[in-house]
Amino acid sequence: MRPDGPGSAPTHVVVVATLGAEPRRRLRRRSRPRDIAPEPSPTPVETGRVTIVDARPGDGAAAERWLSSAGLEAAQAPLTELTRLVRAHRAASADPGVALPRLSQALVVRVGYGAGEEVADGRWTAARELPPAKESRTARRSSALRPQERLAALLGGRSHQLACEELTLRARHDLDDGQLREAALQLRTAFDAALAELPATAQASQLAQRIEELRSLRAGVAALADDALGGVLGPEATQTLEIAQRRLEAALRARTVAETAQDG
Incomplete structure (x- = not known):
């Protein structure tokens, strides 16, 4: 190497x-x-x-x-x-x-x-x-939402997976690996998908504040994605991307919680 x-x-x-x-x-x-x-x-x-x-x-x-x-x-x-x-x-x-x-x-x-x-x-x-690697904070947060129940809902047709969920996972993978250019480009796409999909869900009224927060963060993510097309992003971009990534993940968790409550 x-x-x-x-x-x-x-x-x-x-x-x-x-x-x-x-x-x-x-x-x-x-x-x-x-x-x-x-x-x-x-x-x-x-x-x-x-x-x-x-x-x-x-x-x-x-x-x-x-x-x-x-x-x-x-x-x-x-x-x-x-x-x-x-x-x-x-x-x-x-x-x-x-x-x-x-x-x-x-x-x-x-x-x-x-x-x-x-x-x-x-x-x-x-x-x-070495001892086995511990699960990440993201994984522990997901465990708190009982993913087995969400899986059953998805397979049983009581819930449907949004495109932004998969795109957000891809952005998280790139960000955790320090691939800032790829993370910025992927996260912009995830934001665009989330801002189109979340307002159209049955839980939109419960997510109104989170959707507005994502709209306010989108410009910063888009600017970094534009910079990524022109070259390597500096380490200072990590914090901006991490904050935006976490807020998007939080919005998706909130949607899952609201959906589970409605289903129950």
Whole structure:
């Protein structure tokens, strides 16, 4: 990984490996359907392993001190590099189905150190397995709204999903990943959709104040989106985008609460 372009020193080396691939290869070789038992065993699946290596050399004593106190924050910077790799793969392959990574999605997260030959093969001299990543504040807020009930309402036709809900989730993903240009452009689209959809819902009268708040924030979001088309947004844009994103999320939660109350 060379963020500063060709000729610059690499900052990280990313090693990608696939584990347990043989059963899947045998499955792909079959060309016709076959009979199976009434209760078949679970099909083995491939597991991916990604090792993100800091390209800067270090001494063993410093590595031991770092490892002794390393927590989940030690995995955040490598996750940024992995996200960069996946975004580049999505663009290079023109495949929108490739999901962006999250620590909470990992089967296991480990940090450690080792010699070059070790880390290139996913091994180490010493390592620690980190506790699972905690859910975000956004996820905890969603849990308070009992998403299982909303899911049942959506599937049962008692509720319908707004386009701005999906667009808001995409903007949140970009913002959390520090992709400010993409977040600004996506958030402007989400705002436009919300300002068209929310006033047309059955809960519009209960959301009047929140809709007016979104209208007041829309100009700032649109200005940042225009700037994003011309180049890279500065870090100072983060606060404006985060505030607008949270208010849009709050409006959508309020709509869900009002809808649930009406349904009940």
